[in-house]
Amino acid sequence: MSVFVLRRVLTLLATLxxxxxxxxxxxxxxxxxxxQMLMGADASADAVRALTVKLGLDQPLAVRYLQWxxxxxxxxxxxxxxxxxxxxxxxxxxxxxxxPLAIMAMTITVTLALSAGIYTAANHNKLGDVGVMSLTQxxxxxxxxxxxxxxxxxxxxxxxxxxxxxxxxxxxxxWPGFKSLLLPAISLAVVQAAILARVTRSAVLExxxxxxxxxxxxxxxxxxxxxxRHVLRNAMIPVMTVMGLQFANLLxxxxxxxxxxxxxxxxxLIFQSIANRDLIVVRNCxxxxxxxxxxxxxxxxxxxxxxxxxxxxxxx
Amino acid sequence: MGERSNMPLIEVDNLGVRxxxxxxxxxxxxxxxxxxxxxxTLGLVGESGCGKSVTALSLMGLLPDSAGVSGSIRLDSDxxxxxxxxxxxxxxxxxxSMIFQEPMTALNPMHAIxxxxxxxxxxxxxxxxxxxxREAIALLDRVGLPxxxxxxxxxxxxxxxxxxxxxxxxxxxxxxxxxLIADEPTTALDVTIQGxxxxxxxxxxxxxxxxxxxxxxDLGVIAENVQRMMVMYGGTVVESGPTDEVFRRMGxxxxxxxxxxxxxxxARKGTRLKTIAGTVPELADLPSGCTFSDRCPLVIDQCRAAxxxxxxxxxxxxxxxxxxxxxxAERVGALSA
Numbered sequence: 001m002s003v004f005v006l007r008r009v010l011t012l013l014a015t016l017x018x019x020x021x022x023x024x025x026x027x028x029x030x031x032x033x034x035x036q037m038l039m040g041a042d043a044s045a046d047a048v049r050a051l052t053v054k055l056g057l058d059q060p061l062a063v064r065y066l067q068w069x070x071x072x073x074x075x076x077x078x079x080x081x082x083x084x085x086x087x088x089x090x091x092x093x094x095x096x097x098x099x100p101l102a103i104m105a106m107t108i109t110v111t112l113a114l115s116a117g118i119y120t121a122a123n124h125n126k127l128g129d130v131g132v133m134s135l136t137q138x139x140x141x142x143x144x145x146x147x148x149x150x151x152x153x154x155x156x157x158x159x160x161x162x163x164x165x166x167x168x169x170x171x172x173x174x175w176p177g178f179k180s181l182l183l184p185a186i187s188l189a190v191v192q193a194a195i196l197a198r199v200t201r202s203a204v205l206e207x208x209x210x211x212x213x214x215x216x217x218x219x220x221x222x223x224x225x226x227x228x229r230h231v232l233r234n235a236m237i238p239v240m241t242v243m244g245l246q247f248a249n250l251l252x253x254x255x256x257x258x259x260x261x262x263x264x265x266x267x268x269l270i271f272q273s274i275a276n277r278d279l280i281v282v283r284n285c286x287x288x289x290x291x292x293x294x295x296x297x298x299x300x301x302x303x304x305x306x307x308x309x310x311x312x313x314x315x316x
Numbered sequence: 317m318g319e320r321s322n323m324p325l326i327e328v329d330n331l332g333v334r335x336x337x338x339x340x341x342x343x344x345x346x347x348x349x350x351x352x353x354x355x356x357t358l359g360l361v362g363e364s365g366c367g368k369s370v371t372a373l374s375l376m377g378l379l380p381d382s383a384g385v386s387g388s389i390r391l392d393s394d395x396x397x398x399x400x401x402x403x404x405x406x407x408x409x410x411x412x413s414m415i416f417q418e419p420m421t422a423l424n425p426m427h428a429i430x431x432x433x434x435x436x437x438x439x440x441x442x443x444x445x446x447x448x449x450r451e452a453i454a455l456l457d458r459v460g461l462p463x464x465x466x467x468x469x470x471x472x473x474x475x476x477x478x479x480x481x482x483x484x485x486x487x488x489x490x491x492x493x494x495x496l497i498a499d500e501p502t503t504a505l506d507v508t509i510q511g512x513x514x515x516x517x518x519x520x521x522x523x524x525x526x527x528x529x530x531x532x533x534d535l536g537v538i539a540e541n542v543q544r545m546m547v548m549y550g551g552t553v554v555e556s557g558p559t560d561e562v563f564r565r566m567g568x569x570x571x572x573x574x575x576x577x578x579x580x581x582x583a584r585k586g587t588r589l590k591t592i593a594g595t596v597p598e599l600a601d602l603p604s605g606c607t608f609s610d611r612c613p614l615v616i617d618q619c620r621a622a623x624x625x626x627x628x629x630x631x632x633x634x635x636x637x638x639x640x641x642x643x644x645a646e647r648v649g650a651l652s653a
Contacts, residue, residue, distance in 0.1 A: 211421035217378055218416075219409035219436045219487065222402065233426045309471040310425060 004305055012298045019290040020072075024065050027283045037277045038081055055081065072287070082278040090269065090281065091288060097167055098254055098265040100177070104185035105192070105250055110243065112193035117200020117239075122227055124205060133201070139194025144253055148187035148260045155183060165262035184261045188253045192246045199242045203235040210234070236307055244300035248293040323392070324351040325494055325527050326375070330387040333370050333379065333551075335599070342599035344370045345551045347623075348387075354494065357521060357528045359542035359559065361535060361574070365596050367551040368531045372497045375529070376414055377404035391495075409436040413488035415517075417500040419480035423472040429483050430456070430468030436490045455486040459516060478509035485516065492524060499531045514541055535574055539563055544632075547571045550597060550607025552623065557633030565649050567627075567635030570608045572648040606637070614639045 028034075035051035036043070052058050056067070071077050077087035116136065120129040156164035162183055168176035207213065208231055216226045254267035266285060273281040305311045333345040345367040352358055360368040373379050375389060377399065389396040391411065396404070408414075416422045423432060433455055434448035443451065449468065456464035459482040472480055481501060488496060498517060502510035518541060521528045530542050538545050538559065545562055547555040547570065555568040566572045573592040594611035597603060603610050605620040612619065618638060626634040629644065637643060 211416060211418050212424040214378065215416060215422045215484065215487070216424065216435075217408065218376060218414045220405045220407070220439055221409075221435070222405050230424050230427075234424070308426060309428075310473050 002305075004311070005302055008298055008301050012294055015294050016291060019294065020069065020287055021065075023283055023286050023290065024068060027279050027286075028061070028064060034081070034277065034279050068283070072284075077284045078280050080273075080278055080281050082273070082276045082281075087281050087284050091266065091285060094264060094266040094269045096170065097181070097263055098258070098267065101181050101185055101188070101254060101258075101263070101265060102247075102250060104178075104181055105188035105253075106243075106247065108185055108189035109192040109196060109246065109250075112189065113196030113200055114239075116193070116197035118204060118227070118232070120197070120201045121204035121208065122223075124208075129201075133198070136194040136197050139190050140198075142191060144187050144191050145256050145260050147190055148183065148257055151183045151187055152261075165260075167263050167265075181263075184257045184263060187260070188250055188257050191253075192250060196239065196242055196246060200235065200239050203238045204231055207231045207234045233307060237304060240300050240303060240307075244297040247296045251289050251292060322353070324390075325354045325356075325392060326350075326352040327390040327393075328371075328375070328388070329390075331371065331374060331389060332386040333367075333374050334384040334386075335370070335380070336382045337600055339598060339600040343551055343602070344383075344599050345374070348546075348548075348553055350546060350553075350556070352495070352527050352529070354527055355521075355525050356544065357530065357542040359538035359545040360529060360531045360548060361533065361538050361545060362548035363533060363596050365599065366548040367599075368548050369499055370551075371548070372414065372499050372529060372531055375495075375497060376408060376412060377401070378408075378414075406440070409488075409493070410440040410491045411493050412495045412497065413491070413493040414497040414499065415481070415484055415488050415501045418504050419477050419484055420504065422484050423480055425472055428469045428471055429475070433483065433487045433490060436487065440491045451490070452486070455490055456483065458520075459483070459486045459489075460512075461486070477505050478513065481505060481509075481513055482516070485513075485520070489520060489524070493526060495527045495529070496521065497529045497531070500533070501530075502537065503532070503534075510537075517541075535578060547574070550602050551599060552607050552636065553626075554608060554636045555634065556626075557630065561630055561633045563649050565630065565633075565644065565647060567629045567633070567640050567644050568608075568637050569612050569614050569639075569643050572643065573611075575648060614642055 035048050035055060035057060039048055039051060056064065059067070075088055077091070079085060080087055080090055083090065116132050120132045123129045152164045155162045162179055166180060168180045170177045204227075208227075213226055213230060216230045217223070221229070251267075254265060255271055256267070257263075258265040258267040259271060266288070270282060270285045270289075272278075273285065328351070329349050331345055331348040332343065335342050335344045348367075348371055350358065360371065362368050370379070374383075374385055375396075377396065379385065385397050387397065391407070396407075423429065430449055430452045433452040434443070434445075437443045437448040437451055438445070453464045453468050456468065461467065461479060461482050467474075472483070475483065485501075496517075501517065502513050505513060514537065517528070517530075520526070528542070530538065532538055542559055544557065545559045546553045547562075547568060549570050555562060555566070555571045562571070566575055570592070573590075576590040577592060579589055592611055593613075597607070597610060603620065605622055606612070606615075606624050609615045609619045616639065624636050624638045626636050627638070627640055629635050629640055635643075
């Protein structure tokens, strides 16, 4: 493993530790007693105290933090305050939905954004460019839950191609599950794709102005060949950076979109757990989301080095 | 070859280029005509914005889409003006090649240099990857890159500016072009490297019997490297002729101004450099008549009336000026200095 990757791994671990501290402190150390909240304002003091001990909330802060971290590492996340079932299996059930949803949304985002961005840059200031860029402007302005409702009205109510909500599961094969995630994935992807398309367009336009593009043309390459062979790889660095950042937005978007479509995913679990004051579930879900975002951005960092030969040397 | 060698390789006739600039349409080049035989070398001199690079790019067919080209450019009697980009792609890097000013940015930072040198061979000569790679190593060796077999897979950032310019030269020469256009090939390099690169280009031009158009703002570079020269100002050719003729006796006040403005070794301390008064006019608002009239010390009303014709002042030596009787009364040139 190169020094570059090793250094990034260390940064990744440090970020995760930092994130876990913040999450723990925000949820557990702030004033307010989880047991009190669970039992309601009119519960007797004895009952609240008994629950506090049962949940382990009477332990010192540091001990509780270390217990949580040990649990994270061993896969034992404790039991939900509300359901009484292990948090780990609760999350695992939901990930079966949310991970495919995120992958689908990201795939749609990247496909739409790269094709629109490259098309508009190649047709800079022509009718197609202006048209597609106006569409992206609209895309950025759309709230995703509102767009989701429009999609439901069109594809579920009017055309009746897809169901308006719920998740078919993966038991009957991939197709029913895929179909029930399609509209949510599109709703999540549209805004992100609009932003990423604009980033791609400006990145490609910037590279098109570089001297080496003229050199490539002077060698006898056509405009299209120059675009594919010389420009795109150079333009991918800023595009990938934004992709990594967008992944976080996308996960945040699932909280809203899973509620719009009644999908039993991670986002909905977080939403419900917050409503139920099920803090142990909230804490672990938020930690999981943070870890996903950090890992995706780590992968982006490592990909830079694969794309750009200059990076490895600089960082060694 | 015998008969063809007397035929002009390039004939440019009344070339005009209109560009859309931020300040509106501008006539970047007008009335440029010249011919170039096989093996001949021609220098284009002038300040930035005088139209020398635009002339070169129009030969390459690399002007922006919005540019309007008029007149005629013929390569071996084939008209190039109005050709499709696909047609031009078959010529570029194959029969006409170009070396650019800025070696630091002229190479793609993401591709290994061997790949970039091999690209024209793969494209025009349909070489296999292995063949093209072998040829690329041979080319890199010829342009004096040390240890090419080992460094063929290295990336541009691992080379110095001079080495990168050698790589772009190897790339331009890959398909043995008939015409090499070198646009300020040494301007961005250290002075110590400039001479080496110019010598390399001169050797290669001679060795391969290529024609060359060398573009420079530096009269010294032009004096030592080309047989014929054209001085450009404001998009027009103001003086042209065999290099030693022009340097023996400069005819145009602008050429004389350029010559007087060069720094001289051994000048007494405190001596001010001579400059040409005024600044280069914007192409969008050139003066009517002679393009140099606003800065010319010899200007008379008649100069502003119409673009002066080319005046024959010596063997194949032409000057676009109506006051050569005054300007050439005093000898200005390398032999008089």
